[in-house]
Each structure stands twice: as C-alpha cells, then as structure tokens.
Amino acid sequence: MNEVVPLPAVDHQRAVFQDGLMLDCGMTIAPLAVAYRTYGTLNEARSNAVLVCHALTGDQYVAETQPVTGRPGWWSNLVGPGLPVDTDRFFVICANVLGGCMGSTGPREEMTDAEGRGVGRPWGIDFPSVTIRDMVRAQKRLVEHLGIERLLAVVGGSMGGMQALQWAATYPEAVFACAPIATASYHSAQNIAFHEVGRAAIHADPDWCGGAYWKEGRLPAQGLSVARMVAHITYLSESALTRKFGRRLQGAKAVTFLEDVFAVESYLRHQGSTFIRRFDANSYLTITRAMDYFDLAADCGGDLSLAFKGTKTRFFVASFSSDWLFPTEESRAITRALNRAAARVSFIELKSDKGHDAFLLDEPEFHAALGGFLRGSAEAAGV
Numbered sequence: 001m002n003e004v005v006p007l008p009a010v011d012h013q014r015a016v017f018q019d020g021l022m023l024d025c026g027m028t029i030a031p032l033a034v035a036y037r038t039y040g041t042l043n044e045a046r047s048n049a050v051l052v053c054h055a056l057t058g059d060q061y062v063a064e065t066q067p068v069t070g071r072p073g074w075w076s077n078l079v080g081p082g083l084p085v086d087t088d089r090f091f092v093i094c095a096n097v098l099g100g101c102m103g104s105t106g107p108r109e110e111m112t113d114a115e116g117r118g119v120g121r122p123w124g125i126d127f128p129s130v131t132i133r134d135m136v137r138a139q140k141r142l143v144e145h146l147g148i149e150r151l152l153a154v155v156g157g158s159m160g161g162m163q164a165l166q167w168a169a170t171y172p173e174a175v176f177a178c179a180p181i182a183t184a185s186y187h188s189a190q191n192i193a194f195h196e197v198g199r200a201a202i203h204a205d206p207d208w209c210g211g212a213y214w215k216e217g218r219l220p221a222q223g224l225s226v227a228r229m230v231a232h233i234t235y236l237s238e239s240a241l242t243r244k245f246g247r248r249l250q251g252a253k254a255v256t257f258l259e260d261v262f263a264v265e266s267y268l269r270h271q272g273s274t275f276i277r278r279f280d281a282n283s284y285l286t287i288t289r290a291m292d293y294f295d296l297a298a299d300c301g302g303d304l305s306l307a308f309k310g311t312k313t314r315f316f317v318a319s320f321s322s323d324w325l326f327p328t329e330e331s332r333a334i335t336r337a338l339n340r341a342a343a344r345v346s347f348i349e350l351k352s353d354k355g356h357d358a359f360l361l362d363e364p365e366f367h368a369a370l371g372g373f374l375r376g377s378a379e380a381a382g383v
Helices: 132-145 159-170 189-204 221-235 238-244 263-275 281-293 304-308 328-340 355-360 364-381
Strands: 014-017 032-039 049-053 091-095 110-112 118-122 151-157 175-181 314-320 344-350
Touching: 014 132, 032 132, 049 132, 049 159, 091 132, 132 159, 132 281, 151 159, 151 364, 159 175, 159 281, 159 304, 175 364, 189 221, 189 281, 221 263, 221 281, 221 355, 238 263, 304 328, 314 328, 314 355, 314 364, 328 344, 344 364
Parallel strands: 049 091, 049 151, 151 175, 175 314, 314 344
Antiparallel strands: 014 032, 032 091, 110 118
16 A cells, blocks of 8 residues: 655645536536746836746646746746746746646645535545646636736747646737647547546556545555656657667666666666656546547538638747657648638757657757747737
C-alpha cells in the first residue's frame, strides 16, 4: 500500500467566484476558484496583459520557483525581465487550469452541493467532466476580475496551445494576438490512445480504490508513475533519447527484469517518481480527458476556418520538426484554416531534435520568433 505523503501546504493566490461556472457537461460548479500568478505591471490603459496557458502537467508558477518542488518555473527561460515574454513591458498572467491540483477548483478541492456549500470531502472521482472551453471560460472570469477587457496576447504550448486557440475562437474581441505552439486543433486518435494507456495504469493500481484513494489515505503511485513514464516518452524524440542515453547501461550486475539495466529506464523511473509528489491522479484523469474531447472544428461542421470567421486576431503558429506528438502537419492545418478565414497569420517550423518538449527548452530561434511576434503585436496595438 502506498500511503499518501501530504504535499506541502501552499497558500495559492486565488480569485473565487461565488456564482460558479456552468460547464459544457451541463453542471454548474460553485463556487469557482481560479489560482493564478502575475508578473510585471498592468499599465494604466490595461492594454499590456499577456495570458500564458500551461500544458497538461504545468501550473501557474510559470516564471518563479514552484512551491511544491522547489524547481524553477517551467518557462522561466522565456518569461521575465528582458526575455521574449518581457515582464518589463508586459503584464503576464498564468492560471492553474480548471480541474488542476494547484489551487484551482478540481478533484483535490472540497466538493460542494447544488447550493455551493462544502460537504467536507474532496471532489475526487466525482469531479465533473470539463473541456478546454470550460478552462478558458474560467480564465475569462479571472481576466475580467483583473479589470482587463482585451488581452494583448494569449500564448501557450501543447494543451496551452489548445487553450490559446479556444480563446481566439470563443472571445475574438478579447484577444489581439494569439500564439498556439506545438499544438493542434483537435486531439488525434494516437494521442487519445497514449492517454488511455496512462489512465488504465492508474485504474489498475491496487491503491486506486475506485478513485476514493483519499478516503483510504492511499495513493495510486505506481499507476500515476507509469502514466507519467508513458507520456514522457511521447514528449521526446528518438534522436533526443539516443543522444541523452543511447544504449548505455546503468551498472546492473546482470541482465535482469528486477532492476534498471539501461540508463533510459532509470531516467523514466525518476520522471515517474518525482511526478507523484506534485500531481493528483484524479486531476490527471480529468485533464487528459479534456484534451481528448478537444476538437475546435466540431461545432463548425468540421470546417476549422469557420471557428475563426471574421477574426481580427493576429496569429503566430509554431511547430518543431521532431515533434511526433503534435507534428508540424497539424500546425500547417491550423495555418491553412486561418488563411481561409482571411486571418493575419505567420507560421514557423523550427528545426530541433528535442521532440515535443522543445517548446519548454532552450531553443533560441523559437524564443527570438515569439519575442518578435509579441513586440510587433504590442507596436500594432499601440502598447
């Protein structure tokens, strides 16, 4: 049995909306809490706000030390004073997504009844299904709470890119510029399949307890760790794995299935073991499902261009050559749809052997391109 190791108590900065939020599934969840962080200063005209949307296992601590792990922010190489997302010029907002586990309303937070009263237990597996559009609606409430009518830009990679696209489609008048990076307008069958393997690993864990592991003081650590290991393989490329590990042995005494033989095995186990200390299994199930449901053209008869019909938003679409999780062709499809919608759009495929994770890593050409897009957008908006 894996006993729950309590995460450090963190007093997340949150905005709480007592009236709650109506979800796509038809349920209203109230109150709604959105945990967030901001960097830089909002100008007098409230026109320099940039919303950064995080990926599946990210959080709102984009440019500062993550309070649970003590590690640097996940985009601290991109967001900060003088960096491409320049906090000397822009007011940067990053919110933990609806369904997350870092302070926003999600499976780990206290469950509420129809009147919004706490029932003294976590939501757990009873947390309702959410969509990327629900996440964006929650972020819109936060942006309005901060007194911002129009965002200068919405930026995000992977699932964050899905949110950026959803923002531009749902609230075109509230988004001057949009940068979807290493993403797609829908989640592919292959990606859904990888997610399902991860979910199956969690469900098969003897400490899963039907999703009520919190009640038993247990944690489906093995299942969540395997889910992370599987997902992490998809974030890398074959050349990146070969360069980092090759077939290097870890120093095992003999060929055996009982210990790490290859360095890459040890690396994946490390990724899994650190993940379970910062992420909730029910949140993982909730958010992966939200990604799987995502299909921006579904409400437009399958024609993605109709989702952006008449848009005045300017777009920067970026992909990476070795990303097989969200391959370049999916970014090209977004770009073609935007062209059909007569949108202002620029597209770049960046040469990299780092796979999907390249958008998080040191990629100077990408950083320069995104920084240039944001500066150009600010000048065009008069910021």
